[in-house]
Amino acid sequence: MAETKALRAPLGLKLGNAAFLAVWIVVALFPLAWTALMSFKAPVDALSANPLRVIFGPVTWEHYKAVWITHGFYRNFLNSLLITAGVVTISLTVGTLAGYALARARSNLAFWILITALVFRALPHSVLVTGYLPPFLNSRELLMPLWDAPILGWILHLFAPVPPTLYGQPWAIILVLVSINQPFTIWMMRSFFMNVPHELDEAARVDGCTHFGAFWRVIMPVMWPGVITTGLFSFLLAYNDYLVTALLLDAQSQTMVPAISQFLNRDTRASDQIEAIAAAVSITAPLFVLVLVFQRQLVSGLTAGAVKG
Amino acid sequence: MKARTFALFIAPSVVLMILFIALPLASVLVQSFYNTRQVFEVVQVENCTPGFLTSVCTTEERSRPKLDAAGRPVLETTFVGLDTYRLLLQPEAVAQALSAGGGGLPALFNLDFYRALRFTLTFTLLTGPFVIGIGLAVALAVNGIVRSLRGPVIFIMLLPFIITPVIGALSIRWLFIGDGILTVALEWLLGRDLSLFAEGWTLEILMMLYRVWHVAPFAFVVFYAGLQTVDQDTLESAIVDGASRFERLRYVVVPHLMPLIVFVTLINLMDSYRVFEEVIGFSSQAHRISLQYLTYSYLTPDETGNRAISRASASSMLTMIGIVFILIPLLVRTWRDHRVTR
Amino acid sequence: MIRTILAAASLSLLMSAGAQAACAFRNEVPLKSLTGSFEAWKAVTGAMNECGNVQAELDANFRQKQPPAFAANPSLYHIGGVANGTLTPLMNAGTIRPLDDLVAKYGQNLSPNQLIRNDGRIMAVAMMVNSQHLMYREDILQELGIPAPKTWDDVLAAAEKIKASGKLQYPLSGTYKAGLDLALEFINMYLGFGGQFTKADNTPAVNSEAGLKSLAMLKRISGYMDPEYLVADSTYVQKQFQQGKIAMANLWASRAAALDDPKESQVVGKVAMAAAPLAMAGGKPATTMWWDGIVVAKNIKDAEAEAAFRVAMEGIDTEMVKANNDTAVWLIKGFEPGRFAKGVVASAMGGAPNYPSTTAMGLMQTALGERLPDFMTGKATAEQTLAAIEASYLARAREQGLVR
Numbered sequence A: 001m002a003e004t005k006a007l008r009a010p011l012g013l014k015l016g017n018a019a020f021l022a023v024w025i026v027v028a029l030f031p032l033a034w035t036a037l038m039s040f041k042a043p044v045d046a047l048s049a050n051p052l053r054v055i056f057g058p059v060t061w062e063h064y065k066a067v068w069i070t071h072g073f074y075r076n077f078l079n080s081l082l083i084t085a086g087v088v089t090i091s092l093t094v095g096t097l098a099g100y101a102l103a104r105a106r107s108n109l110a111f112w113i114l115i116t117a118l119v120f121r122a123l124p125h126s127v128l129v130t131g132y133l134p135p136f137l138n139s140r141e142l143l144m145p146l147w148d149a150p151i152l153g154w155i156l157h158l159f160a161p162v163p164p165t166l167y168g169q170p171w172a173i174i175l176v177l178v179s180i181n182q183p184f185t186i187w188m189m190r191s192f193f194m195n196v197p198h199e200l201d202e203a204a205r206v207d208g209c210t211h212f213g214a215f216w217r218v219i220m221p222v223m224w225p226g227v228i229t230t231g232l233f234s235f236l237l238a239y240n241d242y243l244v245t246a247l248l249l250d251a252q253s254q255t256m257v258p259a260i261s262q263f264l265n266r267d268t269r270a271s272d273q274i275e276a277i278a279a280a281v282s283i284t285a286p287l288f289v290l291v292l293v294f295q296r297q298l299v300s301g302l303t304a305g306a307v308k309g
Numbered sequence B: 001m002k003a004r005t006f007a008l009f010i011a012p013s014v015v016l017m018i019l020f021i022a023l024p025l026a027s028v029l030v031q032s033f034y035n036t037r038q039v040f041e042v043v044q045v046e047n048c049t050p051g052f053l054t055s056v057c058t059t060e061e062r063s064r065p066k067l068d069a070a071g072r073p074v075l076e077t078t079f080v081g082l083d084t085y086r087l088l089l090q091p092e093a094v095a096q097a098l099s100a101g102g103g104g105l106p107a108l109f110n111l112d113f114y115r116a117l118r119f120t121l122t123f124t125l126l127t128g129p130f131v132i133g134i135g136l137a138v139a140l141a142v143n144g145i146v147r148s149l150r151g152p153v154i155f156i157m158l159l160p161f162i163i164t165p166v167i168g169a170l171s172i173r174w175l176f177i178g179d180g181i182l183t184v185a186l187e188w189l190l191g192r193d194l195s196l197f198a199e200g201w202t203l204e205i206l207m208m209l210y211r212v213w214h215v216a217p218f219a220f221v222v223f224y225a226g227l228q229t230v231d232q233d234t235l236e237s238a239i240v241d242g243a244s245r246f247e248r249l250r251y252v253v254v255p256h257l258m259p260l261i262v263f264v265t266l267i268n269l270m271d272s273y274r275v276f277e278e279v280i281g282f283s284s285q286a287h288r289i290s291l292q293y294l295t296y297s298y299l300t301p302d303e304t305g306n307r308a309i310s311r312a313s314a315s316s317m318l319t320m321i322g323i324v325f326i327l328i329p330l331l332v333r334t335w336r337d338h339r340v341t342r
Numbered sequence C: 001m002i003r004t005i006l007a008a009a010s011l012s013l014l015m016s017a018g019a020q021a022a023c024a025f026r027n028e029v030p031l032k033s034l035t036g037s038f039e040a041w042k043a044v045t046g047a048m049n050e051c052g053n054v055q056a057e058l059d060a061n062f063r064q065k066q067p068p069a070f071a072a073n074p075s076l077y078h079i080g081g082v083a084n085g086t087l088t089p090l091m092n093a094g095t096i097r098p099l100d101d102l103v104a105k106y107g108q109n110l111s112p113n114q115l116i117r118n119d120g121r122i123m124a125v126a127m128m129v130n131s132q133h134l135m136y137r138e139d140i141l142q143e144l145g146i147p148a149p150k151t152w153d154d155v156l157a158a159a160e161k162i163k164a165s166g167k168l169q170y171p172l173s174g175t176y177k178a179g180l181d182l183a184l185e186f187i188n189m190y191l192g193f194g195g196q197f198t199k200a201d202n203t204p205a206v207n208s209e210a211g212l213k214s215l216a217m218l219k220r221i222s223g224y225m226d227p228e229y230l231v232a233d234s235t236y237v238q239k240q241f242q243q244g245k246i247a248m249a250n251l252w253a254s255r256a257a258a259l260d261d262p263k264e265s266q267v268v269g270k271v272a273m274a275a276a277p278l279a280m281a282g283g284k285p286a287t288t289m290w291w292d293g294i295v296v297a298k299n300i301k302d303a304e305a306e307a308a309f310r311v312a313m314e315g316i317d318t319e320m321v322k323a324n325n326d327t328a329v330w331l332i333k334g335f336e337p338g339r340f341a342k343g344v345v346a347s348a349m350g351g352a353p354n355y356p357s358t359t360a361m362g363l364m365q366t367a368l369g370e371r372l373p374d375f376m377t378g379k380a381t382a383e384q385t386l387a388a389i390e391a392s393y394l395a396r397a398r399e400q401g402l403v404r
Helices: A011-039 A051-056 A062-070 A073-104 A108-122 A125-137 A139-148 A150-159 A170-194 A198-206 A211-222 A224-240 A243-248 A256-266 A270-304 B003-031 B083-089 B091-098 B104-108 B112-143 B147-162 B165-176 B181-190 B200-227 B232-240 B245-273 B277-281 B291-299 B309-341 C002-022 C039-049 C062-071 C084-093 C100-106 C138-143 C152-165 C180-192 C209-222 C234-242 C253-260 C302-315 C318-323 C339-349 C359-376 C382-400
Strands: B034-038 B040-050 B055-065 B075-079 C031-035 C054-058 C079-083 C115-118 C121-137 C172-174 C248-252 C271-274 C289-296
Touching: A011 A051, A011 A270, A011 B112, A011 B147, A011 B165, A011 B200, A062 A073, A062 A270, A073 A108, A073 A170, A073 A211, A073 A224, A073 A256, A073 A270, A073 B003, A108 A170, A108 B003, A108 B245, A108 B309, A125 A139, A125 A170, A125 A243, A125 B003, A125 B291, A125 B309, A139 A150, A170 A224, A170 A243, A170 B003, A198 A211, A211 A224, A224 A270, A243 A256, A243 B291, A256 A270, A256 B165, A270 B147, A270 B165, A270 B200, B003 B309, B034 B309, B034 C382, B055 C084, B055 C359, B083 B091, B083 B112, B083 B309, B091 B104, B112 B147, B112 B200, B112 B245, B112 B291, B112 B309, B147 B200, B165 B181, B165 B200, B165 B277, B200 B245, B200 B277, B232 B245, B245 B309, B291 B309, C031 C039, C031 C062, C031 C302, C039 C054, C039 C079, C039 C121, C039 C253, C039 C302, C039 C318, C062 C079, C062 C084, C079 C084, C079 C302, C084 C121, C084 C289, C084 C359, C100 C121, C100 C302, C121 C138, C121 C253, C121 C339, C152 C209, C152 C248, C172 C209, C172 C234, C180 C209, C180 C359, C209 C359, C209 C382, C234 C248, C234 C253, C248 C253, C253 C271, C253 C339, C271 C339, C289 C302, C289 C339, C359 C382
Parallel strands: C031 C054, C031 C079, C172 C248
Antiparallel strands: B034 B075, B040 B055, B040 C115, C079 C289, C115 C121, C121 C248, C121 C271, C121 C289
């Protein structure tokens, strides 16, 4: 809009605009910047009531070293990495297929699937965790009949001699998070596909492609902004999750976010509190990079269509 | 699209949702009508615990769980109907609170479920307008600055949204708790001693401020994306017609963004109804709890290692009924649209 | 930066290699432990680590993680750290093993009072006792001419004087964090007033004279605290002490040493330890005695259990106590009670009861933790609160099958 001369704003408005933005930038940035600053200071400075000491106190890497090396936070980082990667990959694969089908179908069934998905999207996660917890803890006994079954059992025995306890299993949590995220993914992917004209797949079909061929060779190439945007949201859900991972993972397979609570509770010394802050900053850093890299795609992805539906 | 192809494309997604959403939901429903408990037996037990210097042994009658031959506790499950719901909803206590001289609403909001419900609904309804308003204002403001600045500005704006909710809440908490930097600043401004974490209402305001801070950027980025597609011709003809800046906003821009406003409202409604991380981050359990926190607290094992699964199930079901109620107007509208487009 | 990390890493490798000599045997079985995270556990797991192949996890949330992790088959951990309260859930679920044969084989160095027996079988090995007792700023009290408080009324009178003198705005503190901490404060006070928690048939009995007195006392005490007391856990109170913000608190003995740590504390040598104050004249100190110790999981191989037990014995040997004498009030041979043990010993001599580790008590503590905050914030009266506690306890006890 700024290019159109007639729309150019008067100076007063411009200044007001800039001032408003400046205030909001401070509001958005200050808590994070302050937290980051504290993580680099010795406890006496970081916890001081005098802000100048926090700002000008000497910088130390001590707390990061303690968190990552002494307390082995890298293990939680690897767990987070595994779970997030798993969730994003599976979520996008499954969700893209479903989103495409739903965008092209006109049946009542498709409508009801979408509505059910919407209700599922609204479900508080604790409702679901209530359902997972008992079977996850007792999955060994519950699954035993499958392992004893004639043919299936023989196949399953190839993978594991006894059924697994799902509690604390990263791959089980990946499936849980994928499912929880599925409603949002399919809605989002569907609205992206709605913006891809029908004629495109019909043209491909005329050229002799199968439905899947058309989908893969013709539709997908124009879909990448949508996939990236949806992927970003999946990433955020998996990476940021606290409730599901806190209740269904044990300490060894814990991801970073629930693990931070043990840093908080651990603190018997002042330096432990700063270590918790350093852990928090460590968790945030990858997100920071992610937005830096994908910000353009996010905006163009949203512009391209998701938000029209 | 043929039914078979449709089924093939959609199968993995539907299977996952049935397996991990619908089935757990059904099991939660069933669990809420049943109660599983241990069988206790009363026995004479000799216990020794360390006193200082010598140990203290006592023999006493004690209830202890019965263990089977394999050393696992014996469990029995009984059908209890709506008892668990009654335990949660406490109809007698409600009737008493609302009867004359029973203490009225404050007494009602002392009951866990109603306290959580009150907070959750207030939180959901109050944060929405602020999220929309601020999101829109920021989107318009960013749209009004030079193009070269927009990238960095958008980047900074997005940070509160992408940050892990628990951590975002903690970073706000660290600023305010005890003699946190902002509390000190506020005390200096107001010239009085403040304890923001000692009162329910200050905590409630802090939690809402945090939520708006966290979600407004999402509204902003959606609206900003929407602003990029405003029809320039309509805008220009509005100018020719002599429409003021405000009128253009009111009659051209906002109607164009309307579907997005509905979208953001909807997402915000669902997400703030699920409010949970704030309770953990601000440790507000003593003053304010949300519906989802209530379920979580039943699910965490108590001092005997027992999880109150039946009550957690019942409160889950009630939470779900709540969100369906909130969504009904929207569902009805979508159904009408669907019938029209067919 | 990278160089410092590498240096630190190689240094820690060197240290663990050098320290291996301290363990009597070389452990070849991979073992995992899950314990609490306070200083004593840092010392014990450090000593266990010296045997090699031990992965120690210290987590303040261990009480929530232990039951499911030990119930898994095979158990996710071999060694667990427990206290009175946290032993109950493990025993109820039958997920820890009796240690009689292992004690006979490897426990020559244990004293008889370290063996925690249930129904005649040794279920855990205790290593230390812990208790909440009075810690006070000797310098402030002396300056104002206040004698060391013996009862809670003394404490309140002293607090009033300190406040009036203008030395401190909030002279008192306590672990009043909403939930289990606050519940324990009530339990201590209630036992101090001679109360009974349950009747013989496991129905609750807190709605009593002693209950009302305890609530009134908690409320009076809170009047001298920083108003944000409902978030105060042990660490919070410890910091208040270290920063010289408070003069008195009934705090865990395991925190005493930190008050004399010059790196963190501004009040080194100024805090004195004493028995927990009496709730009423002629009563017992209003506190409970706790022990912490070690259990071994049931769902593991016998060979693993044997290795686990041997490693645990190395963790709680005399050598470790010698190196960490002031970290806790150890039950282990070689411990010499110092300044920091004074409060616990005095409380124990005064007849402070053990914390009763029963299922009913676990439920009671949970119910108390749930209901007391409403009283403290003024949302409910004392009578309403006690009635609500009983109702909440009954609901849980019925749900769990303890009360028919």
